[in-house]
Amino acid sequence: MRKPDANGIRPPQDVKGGDVRAFLESLTGPSRGNVIWLVDNALTVSVSENRALSLRLKDDNPPHDNDVAALQWAGDGYSITAFSGNKIWVNGRLVSSERLGHGDMIEFGEKGPMTRYRICNHLFPTHHTVEDILSDAYAYARSSRRPFAKRMSGALRDSGRRLASQTTILFRITVLAALFLIAGLVYLLYQNDQRLAESIDEESRKIEAVAVMLAQTREDxxxxxxxxxxxxxxxxxxxxxxxxxxxxxxxxxxxxxxxxxxxxxxxxxQGAYGLRHIESGKLLRHVLGPNGEKLQTPFGQPWIEPDGTGEPAExxxxxxxxxxxxxxxxxxxxHVALPWTSADREKALKAAGLEAEMxxxxxxxxxxxxxxxxxxxxxxxxxxxxxxxxxxxxxxxxxxxxxxxxxxxxxxxxxxxxxxxxxxxxxxxxxxxxxxxxxxxxxxxxxxxxxxxxxxxxxxxxxxxxxxxxxxxxxxxxxxxxxxxxxxxxxxxxxxxxxxxxxxxxxxxxxxxxxxxxxxxxxxxxxxxx
Structure with a gap:
C-alpha cells in the first residue's frame, strides 16, 4: 500500500476492496468538488485560513492551530467532535458532538467550508447517482447559512458540474442524447412555427383576395x-x-x-369564375358544417379551402x-371576359398563391x-x-x-x-x-x-x-x-x-x-x- 497523501489519507487506488468506509465531498471553499476518502479509525479535520479542508491521521502529528474537529469510527459510522473554541453545524444545527448519518451536511466554522458526508457501504464509489447529486444540492440550499441568492447559485452550479463529471458514462451519453433530442425538437418547433406563420400569412392573403373578388361580385x-x-x-x-x-x-x-x-x-x-390553389392544384370549395350549411370566417366571408367538401366557390x-x-x-x-384582371385583383390573387379559372x-x-x-x-x-x-x-x-x-x-x-x-x-x-x-x-x-x-x-x-x-x-x-x-x-x-x-x-x-x-x-x- 502506498503512503498516505498530503491529507494523511490513503489514496483510493491503494484501498483494498471492503476498506472504504465513507467519504467527505467539499461543496464550498477552495476544496469544492474534492472528495476525501475516510478509511482510518481516527482522523483530525483542519481548515486553513483560506477555508481549504484537509484531514490527517489523528496520531501522526501534534495538534495544529487549524484543527477544528475529530472524526472517530464507531463500528458502523463516524462520529464528529468539535475541538474547543470551534463551531460545527450538522444539517444546519450547531453541535459539539454528533453521530453522522448518510447524507449529513457538515459546515466547519462560521465561514465554512461545507461538506457532504456519505457512507460507502464498504464499496469504493467510482460514480455518484443523480439522486445523490440532486440530494446534495437540495441539502446544501436548505442548510447553508449563506445568503439565499448565493445558496441557490452555488447549488445549481455544483450540481451541474457533478452531473457532468461524476456520473456514469452511460448517463452522460444519455443526457447528451436527450439534449440533442431536445435541441432537435426545439428546431422542429421553430420550423413548425415558421410554417404556421407562413400559413397564417398565406391564409390572410387568401382572405384578402377573396374579399376583393367578392366586392366585385356584390356589384353584379x-x-x-x-x-x-x-x-x-x-x-x-x-x-x-x-x-x-x-x-x-x-x-x-x-x-x-x-x-x-x-x-x-x-x-x-353572365359568368362565374373560381379560384385554384396553385400549390395543391385544387379549386377552393366551401367548407360545410355538420348539417351541410356553408360556414363563414369570423370576418363574415365565406369559408373556402382547397380541401373543402362543398361546391366550388363562385x-x-x-x-x-x-x-x-x-x-x-x-x-x-x-375586364368583362377576365374580371379578375382588373384593378388590384390580379395582384391580390398572386400574393395569395391563387389563380382564377372560368x-x-x-x-x-x-x-x-x-x-x-x-x-x-x-x-x-x-x-x-x-x-x-x-x-x-x-x-x-x-x-x-x-x-x-x-x-x-x-x-x-x-x-x-x-x-x-x-x-x-x-x-x-x-x-x-x-x-x-x-x-x-x-x-x-x-x-x-x-x-x-x-x-x-x-x-x-x-x-x-x-x-x-x-x-x-x-x-x-x-x-x-x-x-x-x-x-x-x-x-x-x-x-x-x-x-x-x-x-x-x-x-x-x-x-x-x-x-x-x-x-x-x-x-x-x-x-x-x-
Whole structure:
C-alpha cells in the first residue's frame, strides 16, 4: 500500500476492496468538488485560513492551530467532535458532538467550508447517482447559512458540474442524447412555427383576395336588399334608376331603325369564375358544417379551402357584349371576359398563391330562349377588348357592322347594353315577374337569368349621347349608362359600331370612355393571323 497523501489519507487506488468506509465531498471553499476518502479509525479535520479542508491521521502529528474537529469510527459510522473554541453545524444545527448519518451536511466554522458526508457501504464509489447529486444540492440550499441568492447559485452550479463529471458514462451519453433530442425538437418547433406563420400569412392573403373578388361580385349579383328595393319601387310606383334609362326611342326620339336592327345582336353576358390553389392544384370549395350549411370566417366571408367538401366557390359577374357581322364572335371588354384582371385583383390573387379559372360563361341574346355557351378566344394586351366564340348555328343572320372611321366630336352615338345587370332586367320585366320568382323560390343568380330569357324579357337598354373627344386610344361621350354596360356597342346613325363602351367617368358629368373600333380591328387581325 502506498503512503498516505498530503491529507494523511490513503489514496483510493491503494484501498483494498471492503476498506472504504465513507467519504467527505467539499461543496464550498477552495476544496469544492474534492472528495476525501475516510478509511482510518481516527482522523483530525483542519481548515486553513483560506477555508481549504484537509484531514490527517489523528496520531501522526501534534495538534495544529487549524484543527477544528475529530472524526472517530464507531463500528458502523463516524462520529464528529468539535475541538474547543470551534463551531460545527450538522444539517444546519450547531453541535459539539454528533453521530453522522448518510447524507449529513457538515459546515466547519462560521465561514465554512461545507461538506457532504456519505457512507460507502464498504464499496469504493467510482460514480455518484443523480439522486445523490440532486440530494446534495437540495441539502446544501436548505442548510447553508449563506445568503439565499448565493445558496441557490452555488447549488445549481455544483450540481451541474457533478452531473457532468461524476456520473456514469452511460448517463452522460444519455443526457447528451436527450439534449440533442431536445435541441432537435426545439428546431422542429421553430420550423413548425415558421410554417404556421407562413400559413397564417398565406391564409390572410387568401382572405384578402377573396374579399376583393367578392366586392366585385356584390356589384353584379342580386342580394335580398336589391330585391326588396325593387319590390318597394314597384309598390310605390317610383321610377328607379334602371327604369329611367328607358329605351332610346322613348327618351330621345332616336331612329327606331338603328335600335331595332341592333338589339338582337347585343348579348347579356353572365359568368362565374373560381379560384385554384396553385400549390395543391385544387379549386377552393366551401367548407360545410355538420348539417351541410356553408360556414363563414369570423370576418363574415365565406369559408373556402382547397380541401373543402362543398361546391366550388363562385365569383359571379355580368356584362355586355355584341355579335360581329358575319363572324361567330362576341366582342366585349377584357375586364368583362377576365374580371379578375382588373384593378388590384390580379395582384391580390398572386400574393395569395391563387389563380382564377372560368367556371361558366353564358351569353343571352334577345329573342333566344336558351343561353349560348361562350369561350374566350383572345384578348388585347393594350386595349380593354376581348373576343368570345359561340356556336355559329345559334347566331346566323345576326351581328353588327363596324365603322370604317372614328366618330368626330359633336356626332351622336347610341349606346346599347345591360347596365346594373339583372336588376335592370327585373325592373323592366315588371312587378309580376318578381312576384312569380318569389313565389317559386327561384331567386338565384343563374335561375333568374334563365327565366328572363325563357320569357323573352332580356332586352338591352339604350341611351343617346354626344361625342366629346376622339383620340387613337379612346372615344369620350356622354351617353348614359352604369356598371354592367361595359362591353356594349356605341353606334353611329348608320348602325355601325364606332366604339366599345369600357369605363364610366362620373367625375366628368357622367361621361363614358369607349375603345375606338380601330382597336377591335387590330385584335381581329391577330385572330386571323393565328
Amino acid at each position: 349579383a342580386l342580394t335580398p336588399e336589391d330585391l326588396n328595393a325593387l319590390r318597394n319601387a314597384f309598390e310605390n310606383q317610383i321610377i328607379s334608376t334602371e327604369q329611367r334609362l328607358g329605351t332610346l326611342e322613348q327618351r330621345a326620339g332616336a331612329p327606331t331603325r338603328v335600335i331595332t336592327a341592333s338589339t338582337r345582336s347585343v348579348a347579356f353576358i 365569383f359571379q359577374f355580368t356584362g355586355t357584349g355584341f355579335l360581329l357581322e358575319g363572324i361567330p364572335l362576341i366582342v366585349t371588354n377584357r 367556371l361558366n360563361l353564358l351569353a343571352y341574346l334577345p329573342g333566344e330562349a336558351e343561353p349560348i355557351e361562350a369561350t374566350l378566344v383572345r384578348y388585347s394586351e393594350t386595349a380593354d377588348l376581348a373576343l368570345l366564340s359561340v356556336d355559329a348555328n345559334r347566331v346566323q343572320g345576326l351581328g353588327l357592322p363596324l365603322s370604317d372611321a372614328a366618330p368626330r366630336a359633336g356626332e351622336e352615338v347610341y349606346l346599347l347594353g345591360y347596365p346594373t345587370g339583372l336588376k335592370a332586367l327585373i325592373a323592366q320585366a315588371g312587378p309580376g315577374f318578381l312576384q312569380t320568382l318569389e313565389k317559386e323560390g327561384t331567386l338565384n343568380f343563374w335561375s333568374i337569368a334563365s327565366r328572363l330569357s325563357f320569357e323573352g324579357k332580356i332586352q338591352p337598354l339604350a341611351s343617346r349621347g354626344i361625342v366629346a373627344r376622339t383620340s387613337p386610344g379612346s372615344v369620350v361621350y356622354d351617353a348614359e349608362t352604369t356598371t354592367g354596360g361595359s362591353g356594349g356597342p356605341a353606334l353611329n346613325r348608320r348602325g355601325e359600331v364606332v366604339a366599345i363602351n369600357a369605363a364610366i367617368l362620373p367625375e366628368f358629368g357622367g361621361s363614358n370612355i369607349g375603345v375606338p373600333v380601330s382597336g377591335l380591328v387590330a385584335l381581329l387581325g391577330e385572330v386571323e393571323g393565328q
